[in-house]
Amino acid sequence: MCVSMVVMQKTSARLLSLLSLLQARRDWPGAVLAERLDVSPRTLRRDVDRLRELGYPVRAVKGPDGGYRLDAGTRLPPLLFDDEQAVALAVALRTAAATGAGIEDGAARALATLRQVMPARLRHRIDALQVTSVARSAPLPQPQADTGVLMQLSAAVQAREVLRFDHVPARPTSAAPGAAPPPRRVEPHHLVTRGGRWYLVAWDLDREDWRVFRADRVTPRTPTGPRFTPRDLPGGDVAAFLTGRFRGSDGSPDWPCRGTAVLHLPASAVSPHAADGTVEELGPDRCRLTTGSWSWPSLAAAFCLFDTDVEVVGPPPLKDAFARLAGRCARAAAAGAGPR
Numbered sequence: 522m523c524v525s526m527v528v529m530q531k532t533s534a535r536l537l538s539l540l541s542l543l544q545a546r547r548d549w550p551g552a553v554l555a556e557r558l559d560v561s562p563r564t565l566r567r568d569v570d571r572l573r574e575l576g577y578p579v580r581a582v583k584g585p586d587g588g589y590r591l592d593a594g595t596r597l598p599p600l601l602f603d604d605e606q607a608v609a610l611a612v613a614l615r616t617a618a619a620t621g622a623g624i625e626d627g628a629a630r631a632l633a634t635l636r637q638v639m640p641a642r643l644r645h646r647i648d649a650l651q652v653t654s655v656a657r658s659a660p661l662p663q664p665q666a667d668t669g670v671l672m673q674l675s676a677a678v679q680a681r682e683v684l685r686f687d688h689v690p691a692r693p694t695s696a697a698p699g700a701a702p703p704p705r706r707v708e709p710h711h712l713v714t715r716g717g718r719w720y721l722v723a724w725d726l727d728r729e730d731w732r733v734f735r736a737d738r739v740t741p742r743t744p745t746g747p748r749f750t751p752r753d754l755p756g757g758d759v760a761a762f763l764t765g766r767f768r769g770s771d772g773s774p775d776w777p778c779r780g781t782a783v784l785h786l787p788a789s790a791v792s793p794h795a796a797d798g799t800v801e802e803l804g805p806d807r808c809r810l811t812t813g814s815w816s817w818p819s820l821a822a823a824f825c826l827f828d829t830d831v832e833v834v835g836p837p838p839l840k841d842a843f844a845r846l847a848g849r850c851a852r853a854a855a856a857g858a859g860p861r
Contacts (some may be wrong), residue, residue, distance in 0.1 A: 535560065539568050541603075543579065543591040550588040604643060611635055611647045666719040666736035671712065673741045674721050678709045683726070683746030689738040704742055707732065708749045711759045715767075722759060724752055731755065733766050769815035776813025780839035782824045783809050783832040791827060809834070817842035 535558060542549060542557060555565045569579050569589060582588040614632040636644055677684040685704045707723035714720075719736035731754070756762050769777050784791055788802035791810055798812030814820035821842040824831050833840045 536568055536571060539565075540572060540577065540591075543572075543577075543589065548582055548588055548590050550584075554589065607635070607639060607643055608646055611639075611643075615647075670736060670739060670741060671719060674709060674736060674739070675712050677741070677745055678712055680745070681708075681748050681751060683707070683749055684709045684723070685742040685746060687740040687742065688734060705734075706746070707734075708752065710751060710754060712736070713759060713763055715763060720763065722754070722763065731762075733763065768813075776820075777815060778817050778820050778838070779811070779813035780817075780820055780836060781809060781811040781834040782839070783807060783834060784824070784827050785830040786827060794827070818846055821846045 538558060539554070542554060551562060551565060555562050558565065558568075560568070572579050578592040580590050580592050582590050611632060614628045614635070636647060639647065674684070684707050686707075688702075688705050690702075706726040707721075708726065709721055709723045711722040712719065713722060721734045721736055721739065723732055723734065724730075725732045754762055756765070765775070768775070783803065785807055787806055788800050788808035791808050792800045795810060795812060798810055801809040801811075803809055810824070812820070812823065814823055817838045820839060824833075825846070831843075833843055
């Protein structure tokens with residue numbers, strides 16, 4: 522009985538090692554696998570048959586040396602993860618609520634299933650990670666993209682097929698009341714998540730320009746259109762392109778308006794609130810801040826947020842914006858000084 526148990530344990534350990542090797546690369550010559558596992562070709566064939574009985578689609582590969590390949594199957598067999606993979610998967614599932622993909626319930630159930638089969642040492646690591654989502658003091662509705670829509674958009678991106686969809690604009694259009702706008706026709710290039718929302722980056726065929734669409738405002742139509750040859754995205758980097766669009770610039774991740782001013786505050790007081798700006802110390806109570814914004818008035822207002830004296834260094838449009846902002850603030854103060 523003891524000998525049988527030892528043999529079973531060795532066989533199980535060997536099967537796990539074989540499965541791990543098959544998952545590590547696409548094709549394995551049979552002789553190489555047998556050598557890695559230190560078994561005979563006959564034992565290797567028996568182990569492969571055992572994996573097939575467990576539901577793993579291991580396919581024999583023809584060729585001079587022969588070999589094996591782990592294919593995608595029609596059902597999900599038991600999976601093999603090392604400790605770091607299991608922890609990484611659990612962390613990803615626990616933080617899935619922040620993706621805005623509408624998969625919170627599925628992620629919670631998957632995490633419960635994964636935790637149930639984890640060894641105790643890993644359960645303790647996962648249970649020690651507690652994630653708290655902090656909402657705004659007055660939470661605004663955060664629409665989430667439908668998972669089915671995300672799958673359709675992703676499929677069109679991968680297939681490089683023209684996509685037609687109905688789109689709910691952020692602002693009301695000037696179309697006649699009751700008239701439905703025509704569907705948008707785009708060449709979808711990238712599906713991107715940013716700040717808990719999903720966006721489709723695409724070339725708009727009717728407007729002949731790059732556009733960014735929120736996925737929760739998109740309703741795809743079927744069938745998709747013809748295949749297309751992908752265009753070059755401005756700048757070549759989708760993250761930089763999307764950042765630039767949100768900052769109001771085209772093709773560059775930098776702010777369209779950038780300026781410098783001297784603040785009558787120590788650099789240590791400005792740096793924590795300077796975001797992506799550059800702070801240079803000029804003395805115990807003075808520093809130079811270079812930062813950017815989407816417009817010159819908003820940049821001038823950003824400097825004023827530090828509630829201290831400001832010396833504008835440049836460029837000239839920033840000085841002009843300060844002058845306009847000062848006049849606007851003076852008129853607002855005068856208008857509010859009268860009786861109510």
